[in-house]
Amino acid sequence: xxxxxxxxxxxxxxxxxxxxxxxxxxxxxxxxxxxxxxxxxxxxxxxxxxxxxxxxxxxxxxxxxxxxxxxxxxxxxxxxxxxxxxxxxxxxxxxxxxxxxxxxxxxxxxxxxxxxxxxxxxxxxxxxxxxxxxxxxxxxxxxxxxxxxxxxxxxxxxxxxxxxxxxxxxxxxxxxxxxxxxxxxxxxxxxxxxxxxxxxxxxxxxxxxxxxxxxxxxxxxxxxxxxxxxxxxxxxxxxxxxxxxxxxxxxxxxxxxxxxxxxxxxxxxxxxxxxxxxxxxxxxxxxxxxxxxxxxxxxxxxxxxxxxxxxxxxxxxxxxxxxxxxxxxxxxxxxxxxxxxxxxxxxxxxxxxxxxxx
Numbered sequence: 219x220x221x222x223x224x225x226x227x228x229x230x231x232x233x234x235x236x237x238x239x240x241x242x243x244x245x246x247x248x249x250x251x252x253x254x255x256x257x258x259x260x261x262x263x264x265x266x267x268x269x270x271x272x273x274x275x276x277x278x279x280x281x282x283x284x285x286x287x288x289x290x291x292x293x294x295x296x297x298x299x300x301x302x303x304x305x306x307x308x309x310x311x312x313x314x315x316x317x318x319x320x321x322x323x324x325x326x327x328x329x330x331x332x333x334x335x336x337x338x339x340x341x342x343x344x345x346x347x348x349x350x351x352x353x354x355x356x357x358x359x360x361x362x363x364x365x366x367x368x369x370x371x372x373x374x375x376x377x378x379x380x381x382x383x384x385x386x387x388x389x390x391x392x393x394x395x396x397x398x399x400x401x402x403x404x405x406x407x408x409x410x411x412x413x414x415x416x417x418x419x420x421x422x423x424x425x426x427x428x429x430x431x432x433x434x435x436x437x438x439x440x441x442x443x444x445x446x447x448x449x450x451x452x453x454x455x456x457x458x459x460x461x462x463x464x465x466x467x468x469x470x471x472x473x474x475x476x477x478x479x480x481x482x483x484x485x486x487x488x489x490x491x492x493x494x495x496x497x498x499x500x501x502x503x504x505x506x507x508x509x510x511x512x513x514x515x516x517x518x519x520x521x522x523x524x525x526x527x528x529x530x531x532x533x534x535x536x537x538x539x540x541x542x543x544x545x546x547x548x549x550x551x552x553x554x555x556x557x558x559x560x561x562x563x564x565x566x567x568x569x570x571x572x573x574x575x576x
Contacts, residue, residue, distance in 0.1 A: 230537030270297030274491035282519035311554025359387025
């Protein structure tokens with residue numbers, strides 16, 4: 219007896235249609251059914267989604283996009299070393315996207331200022347740059363521009379940004395996870411009140427009054443003297459070097475909420491997606507080899523499972539989705555949201571294909 223096979227043709231934007239096709243073919247294999255799936259369009263004309271990129275997405279990971287450094291849902295898509303890394307801290311890439319540096323220059327103005335400071339022709343500027351690196355090293359972090367960008371550009375609260383940067387810096391230096399309580403010392407007996415906005419003038423006043431040294435009591439003892447010396451030197455050097463002023467004000471603004479936490483407070487935990495991104499940063503900033511087009515990963519997986527492409531279908535199943543935007547970060551969000559939307563409707567689509575009478 220000849221085995222009867224079912225067939226379905228899909229149309230829609232490329233990531234949604236391809237994801238739907240991959241999930242249908244995967245489920246058909248699980249149930250031992252023969253299902254012929256085709257996507258309308260030319261595989262050579264698929265909208266490209268270029269790396270490098272770093273995102274936590276179970277859908278992309280299960281569909282063979284990029285690589286998975288920890289074997290979980292964190293996806294790394296390689297790309298040219300001079301291109302900044304596109305990053306999203308939200309699950310399935312459904313939130314805000316931003317970029318971090320991979321070429322040693324920095325994306326955030328303060329990161330760029332720090333790089334210039336470390337390469338300054340003035341010995342004082344270079345020394346202050348090295349002291350900051352030593353201070354971060356005392357916290358167990360590697361002060362790569364990518365880590366600093368991640369800390370300063372992430373669209374989350376200051377408390378979470380500090381945790382994110384510490385985890386990423388420690389992962390880059392040691393290649394392993396570290397408990398959050400390793401970063402802070404015991405709280406002071408009285409809460410320190412720092413200005414809401416630490417401009418250069420406000421920072422100098424707080425340092426003169428001893429408030430900054432008191433706030434530094436929350437830092438690990440081995441890093442405290444280095445950071446205290448560095449802050450004093452930076453505040454003095456800031457009057458003659460705009461880069462030093464940018465760096466010190468940004469650093470103090472970032473650390474102030476954490477250093478002035480109440481005595482019983484502790485650093486918050488990150489979401490699983492943000493935690494995975496922080497720990498995968500070392501793999502992402504060095505990822506250059508491999509396919510840099512995430513859309514090709516979907517095409518390759520779809521074809522591997524037996525999917526085909528057709529130019530015409532009489533009764534295609536339309537997978538809803540928006541057209542691709544032009545911006546790189548906007549396109550990455552569109553790509554992730556399209557694949558997530560297709561995955562969310564996978565059960566309904568399967569029932570529609572195998573039992574259309576329902």
